[in-house]
C-alpha cells in the first residue's frame with residue numbers, strides 16, 4: 718500500500734486558536750498536506766461523527782486520505798479511509814476485521830520491538846514518537862523525546878513506512894526524514910500557526926529537503 722504521508726496533519730480543535738477544525742484542514746489542503754487524521758480527543762462521539770463527515774467531504778474533494786484517531790466505529794460511520802490506533806485502542810487485527818483489507822491502519826509505537834509487533838499484526842504504517850518535546854499530549858516516561866536515533870532504529874527494523882510525531886516543525890522535520898521517516902505528523906505546527914496554509918507549505922518544503930522515501 719502506497720500511502721502519501723510526507724506531511725500528515727493531526728487535528729486538535731482545542732489547539733487551533735478558536736478557528737474551526739474545518740478551516741484548519743482547508744488551509745492545510747491549500748498548503749499541500751498529504752493526509753489528515755481527526756484526533757479531537759476531548760469531544761463526544763456525536764461531535765466527532767459530525768466533524769468527521771465534514772472532514773471526509775473536504776479530504777475527498779482534495780483526493781487525500783482521511784483517517785480517524787482511536788475509534789474504529791467512527792471511522793466506519795464517516796467512511797474514512799482508515800484509523801490510527803495506540804496502546805489503549807482496539808488491536809490492529811480487530812480494526813482490520815471491521816474495516817477491511819483496503820483500510821489504512823496506523824499504529825503508534827516508540828520502540829523497535831513494538832514496531833515489529835505492529836508490523837506483524839498488519840499495520841500499514843507506524844506513528845513513532847514523541848520524537849521531540851511536546852505539550853500537546855501527555856506521553857509516558859520512555860515515550861518522551863525518543864529522538865531521531867530511535868526513528869533510525871525503527872526504520873531499519875520494519876518494512877512499512879513510519880512517520881515521526883511530537884514536537885516536529887519546519888526546523889527539525891528534515892532531520893526526522895533523514896533518519897529514515899517517510900514523513901512527519903504534526904498537530905500544533907499547523908493548527909496553532911498564524912497562517913496554517915503557509916506553515917504546511919514550509920513543513921512540506923523541509924520534508925522535501927530531506928531523504929523522502931514515499
Ligand SMILES: Cc1ncc(COP(=O)(O)OP(=O)(O)O)c(N)n1
Pocket residue numbers: 725727754756758786787801802803804805806823824825843844845846854880882902
Ligand atoms: C500519526 C500518529 N502517530 C501517533 C499518534 C498517537 O496515537 P496514540 O498513542 O493512540 O495517542 P492519542 O493520539 O490517541 O492520544 C497519533 N495520533 N497519530
Ligand SMILES: Cc1ncsc1CCOP(=O)(O)O
Pocket residue numbers: 727846847848850851852853854856882883884885902903904905906
Ligand atoms: C498525538 C501525539 N502522539 C505522540 S506526540 C503527539 C502530539 C503531537 O503534537 P505536536 O505536533 O503539537 O507536538
Ligand SMILES: [Mg+2]
Pocket residue numbers: 786787801802803804805806
Ligand atoms: Mg489513540
